[in-house]
Every structure is written in structure tokens, then in C-alpha cells.
Amino acid sequence: MGEGSDDVSFHIVSRPSQFPTALHASSLGAAKSLDHSTPMQRLRHLFCTMGILSFFFGECGKQPTPQSPATTQTMPSGELSYSQLDITERFDDHLHLKPDDWIPTVPLNKSVPNGKDLPPVDASADEVYKAAERLSQLRESISIQSDGVYCLVCHVANTQLAKLRTPYPKCGRALLKFGWE
Ligand SMILES: [Zn+2]
Secondary structure (H helix, E strand, C coil), rough: HHHHHHHHHHHHHHHHHHHHHHHHHHHHHHHHHHHHHHHHHHHHHHHHHHHHHHHHHHHHHCHHHHHHHHHHHCCCCCCCCCCEEEEECCHHHHHHCCCCCEECCEEEHHCCCCCCCCCCCCCCCCHHHHHHHHHHHHHHHCCCCCCCEEEEECEEECCHHHHCEEECCCCCCCCCCCCCC
């Protein structure tokens, strides 16, 4: 009987082993169908994620755009309207000048009456010079290749920037930075 029970127990053991095989087969089939759907789902999920991400990034990218005009609006616009008090009569005057040539300049406050930041026409030479020196300091902080020098009291200009802050022989005042544009 011990053998028989062994047989039964063997059968019992062997039978359930068939169930997992069947289950395994069905789960394999399910897994196979899952294998087909999973990449699709992953792709769909990826596209959804990308869509959401691009939406957020798009929103983030959009946000600084309205800010930039605001920052440019806060920039002082009229501050550098004049960086010198004299001008030459023509734009290309300096192109024909030799290093030692001096060209007559015209005071801006005479050609632009009541011009912003310009000293009054009847201002003293010292007053005008002080105003021009401040403007020259501003201009000296910007490197402009074509800039020259001028004496705003004698109303003459020269193309050689090397003469900057050296005294003009006629009046002894330091030459200031001059733009030809
Ligand atoms: Zn001078």
C-alpha cells in the first residue's frame, strides 16, 4: 500500500505541475500580447510626457519673453543723448584730416536751442567745460575706434585720441573725447 500511496502522491505532485504549465502557457500568451502593447503604451506615455514637458517648457520659455521688453523699458533712454558739446558740420570730416589737423567745431547749444543736458548759450567757459568733462568721462568708458579729441572752449577737434586729456596749446585746457558720428 505504501507503493500505492507513493503513486497517488506522485500523481498529486505531477498533476499540479501541469497546472502551472497551463497557467504559464496562458500567462505567456498574455505576456506576448502585453509585450506588443507595452511598447505602444510606453510610446504613448512618452509622447504624453513629452507633450506635457514641451507644454511646460513652452510656458517657461514664454515667461521671460514679456519680461525682456520690461527690462529694456527701464533702461534710461535719453541719458546718452549727448556725449559731447560740440559737433563738426559734416559726418565725414575726420576722414580727410591728417593727424595734426584741427577742424573747427560748432557748439551744440547754439545749433540745438534748449537742448537736453546742454549748458545754456550764455554759460561761462568753466561751466561749459565742467559739463563737457562729465560727458567726456561717460564717452571715455565706451571704446569707439573713430573717436578723437576736442577743445570745447576753442571749438576745435582732432582725430588723434592719444591726445586725450593732454592740454590744448592755445588755452591749456585738457582735451576731451570727441565723436565724429
Ligand atoms: Zn581750448
